[in-house]
Amino acid sequence: MADPTIIYTHTDEAPALATHSFLPIIQAYAKTAGVEVETRDISLAGRILSQFPEFLTEGQRVGDALAELGALALRPEANIIKLPNISASVPQLKAAVAELQAQGYALPDYPEDPQSDTDRDIRARYDKVKGSAVNPVLREGNSDRRAPASVKNYAKAHPHRMGAWTADSKTAVATMGVNDFRANEKSVVIEADDTLRIELAGTDGTTTVLLESLPVIAGEVIDGTFLDVAALRAFLAEQIARAKAEGVLFSVHLKATMMKVSDPIIFGHVVRAFFPKTFETFGADLDAAGLSPNDGLGAILAGLAELPNGAEIKASFDAELADGPELAMVNSDKGITNLHVPSDVIVDASMPAMIRTSGHMWGPDGQEADTLAVIPDSSYAGVYQVVIDDCKAHGAYDPATMGTVPNVGLMAQKAEEYGSHDKTFEVPADGTVRVVNAAGDVLIEHAVKAGDIWRACQTKDVPIRDWVKLAVTRARATGDPAVFWLDPSRAHDRNLIAKVEAYLPDPAVVGGDTDGLDIRILSPEEATKLSVERIREGLNTISVTGNVLRDYNTDLFPILELGTSAKMLSVVPLINGGGLFETGAGGSAPKHVQQLVEENYLRWDSLGEFLALAVSLEHLAQTTHNPRAQVLADTLDRATGSFLDHDRSPGRKLGTIDNRGSHFYLALYWAQELAAQSEDAELAAAFGPLAEALAAKEETIVAELIAVQGSPADIGGYYQPDVAKASAVMRPSATLNETLATLG
Known part of the structure; x- marks a missing residue:
């Protein structure tokens, strides 16, 4: 070179x-x-x-x-x-x-x-x-994302153009809130360099190693959590019934690309939940043919021609499609539904687009309609609900006058890369997933059942220090408030809050003092409320977030603003x-x-x-x-x-x-x-x-x-x-x- x-x-x-x-x-x-x-x-x-x-x-x-x-x-x-x-x-x-x-x-x-x-x-x-194979490799630094003044x-x-909002809009976000990744999260800070092991201690007495070696260094934050799939299925059935009862479109919003292990599985559960009779009757035939709901309805329908009873299965899908709530569409002209392809509806792009368009998605009739947006995990679903509530109360935002929400995102050295790594597993049997250190001490454990989705992530200390420094740098450069979107009721965030509070007053970390700077720590929901209030006043607010929220916020606000x-x-x-x-x-x-x-x-x-x-x-x-x-x-x-x-x-x-x-x-x-x-x-x-x-x-x-x-x-x-x-x-x-x- x-x-x-x-x-x-x-x-x-x-x-x-x-x-x-x-x-x-x-x-x-x-x-x-x-x-x-x-x-x-x-x-x-x-x-x-x-x-x-x-x-x-x-x-x-x-x-x-x-x-x-x-x-x-x-x-x-x-x-x-x-x-x-x-x-x-x-x-x-x-x-x-x-x-x-x-x-x-x-x-x-x-x-x-x-x-x-x-x-x-x-x-x-x-x-x-x-999945997100490229970004974790290249992102050896944290993210500074903003709209240039000229733009x-x-x-x-x-x-x-922004779609109009009315107070009687039925559009809403549905999320689990319990028995999901957020609710089940546990987090520890590593005291010394070590090598961890992730294993499943089965109820039958066997131990299965899920990940043999996970090197960690002092100061690193390690999280583990799981999604209870039985609770997910019950939740999905409730939301499908709710969408039909309320006469709104049903849609699911995941990230089956970056969350390359967990979210395709969750997507498959959504497909099963929407067509319960079909999978109860023909599930074994579909499995035998390698037609997985994780790949989406489109892949299943395309493969039915090879099955001797393919026409019968297609008729069953059609009947349940007609009987259920109307599905949000990716392309109504071509009959491509929200459930056709897992990568067609990506939460960070699809939710802002829906909010920008009056809270509407496209229905099977080619017309816009109010929508129930299903985001199973509650970690950040509340952010979108806050924005929807604000639009119902105050109407659409005005791009001609609104402020901006730039982002400083924690992502260096694969920080918080949920689902984009080798630490996410569909649990093969009932038991307890444990994170164990080299001395045999159990750092994190969860009782799980077969089919549950367990995942871990790691966030090193050096990127966290650099993230805090970058936030302070941007606050100094702009004079705008910098808000850390961290929730003290969440295990991972509590550990990050402790580090942020330790590093902010340290001149060696942030390059001087922070006198006169407006730096706050708020939960994502409260930070969203503050940001949209200031947006309507034409004011700017720096969002300082972890990696997943970085992904979401750097679509949400730019799509509304620009x-x-x-x-x-x-x-x-x-x-x-x-x-x-x-x-x-x-x-x-x-x-x-x-x-x-x-x-x-x-x-x-x-x-x-x-x-x-x-x-x-x-x-x-x-x-x-x-x-x-x-x-x-x-x-x-x-x-x-x-x-x-x-x-x-x-x-x-x-x-x-x-x-x-x-x-x-x-x-x-x-x-x-x-x-x-x-x-x-x-x-x-x-x-x-x-x-x-x-x-x-x-x-x-x-x-x-x-x-x-x-x-x-x-x-x-x-x-x-x-x-x-x-x-x-x-x-x-x-x-x-x-x-x-x-x-x-």
Whole structure:
């Protein structure tokens, strides 16, 4: 790797397609400052291929780019721009494998029920790729996520549409509150370096080791908890009956991607609960055919044609669907329900979108309707209920006047990665799950029954110290209140509160005193109430949260404030001095790809990439003492402001500029800013002719970009597009390509 170098990650879906268009611009401009921009493939397809070299030909093998970047993130020279990637559910993983096999890669099938050591090894390798496999590796720092001033000002000047709310809305959140992960949580702080073991002491006298070795260090917080599945089933049956009685849509909101072990299982229980008669009658047939409710209703229905009694089972599903409450829909035109695919309805994106749309989701009739939003675990469900109650009482928020809620998130060194690790288990038998130290002492234990879901997480002390410091840093920089969203009635949070209260007054931790700063500790519900009260007054409140709430809050508030979370600035100051710069959420990426393939029109908005690139260049300028890179950063900031002022984001319909056109305009405004700046005469001279040429050829370039719209586009694959085909599709303006090539 050359130095100085920026690593621009190649990921998935719409962000990956946009990269084919934007990266050549980045590389051409950065080169003028002596900065190399290299790519690393951390896409789902790339991650899969890296795990199975012995199944591939020499020419097909790829390195483990994720592991390489994980090592780089520990070094002070790290400068990584991370685009959204697929956090793969099992159906997505299987689809990617099938596509790669069709492209000539002799990958093994995903073993549903591994019986041999070979199958178990293959399953373990695939499991490394599932869920939130990327983020824990790269996030060697805590999260600083906020709306840049230019983006916030644009949202105020051009407010997005918000659905109206009424006091008589029936929309509500339903959550367990008892016998769930929150209620059953236990937490300990490790006194000295140790190695823990997680085991199940069965009621039959046997002991099963669930995890042989869990290394821990002094000061680390270790949690264990479980979800009582019998209580879950009873709760789900009650909510299905409630939705029907109240005449509202039934929906479930989970995170089957990041919570890759627990939430697909919970999703499967929801599917079973909605179709109890079908599973009672035909459950054995479905099990024998490998049709699991954990994979969603869509996968089951697709597999029924192979069963001799498939038509009978389909009729049973249809009858119960008609008899139950109306289901919220992912796509009512295509009959895709909330229960079709576990990764279709992700809580952190789906709940804010529902709140923004009058508390409505789409029903089977294609119309919006009030909704019962079922979030089984009560850990953070109350946050959404507070916002819903506020909207019922005071109406929708006004993006033209509302304040902002930036986030400082605890996530470094895999902090609080619930469900994204090897410490979540579907309990195989009745007994007691125990966390035991090397001396044999039991630190945490829970009496469980077969089928319960038990999980643990760990949070090291160094990330907690860094998190507290980052919160204080942001409070100093802004003058806004910083609120730690921690609940003293919850075991894990009590341990964090003790650490926060110890570190806040320590100048060595927070870099000085905290005099004059407004720093508070409130439960998530109380913190939400404070934040939305201040939002309505046009005031800002920094939310300082753990990892899961970081995920939720950095969608909830941006979607309400800006209409999307893709426009947030996401900086991860790495603990060892490097920088990770994230470009926003990718939740709508699949729909964008579908539209590109059908109409050669990509609506993906690359504003997040523009914002991340600017802070990446600024970080590089500071760490490598490269003033020319600072000029690039400053001019890119100004160009992004012009981009917003002139409303050059992708339009909503054919005949307007799409993602490719937005890249052209960013390149134009950036070149103009570089040509006009006075800090570096040589750079100004280099970009003057380019700025003039791009401006002179604007009409031709835009016409060439729009001309391709309206016809299908062949990119050669969804999970692994063909590079040449995708590049041709994403760079259709010969005039733009030739003009960029003149730089330098």
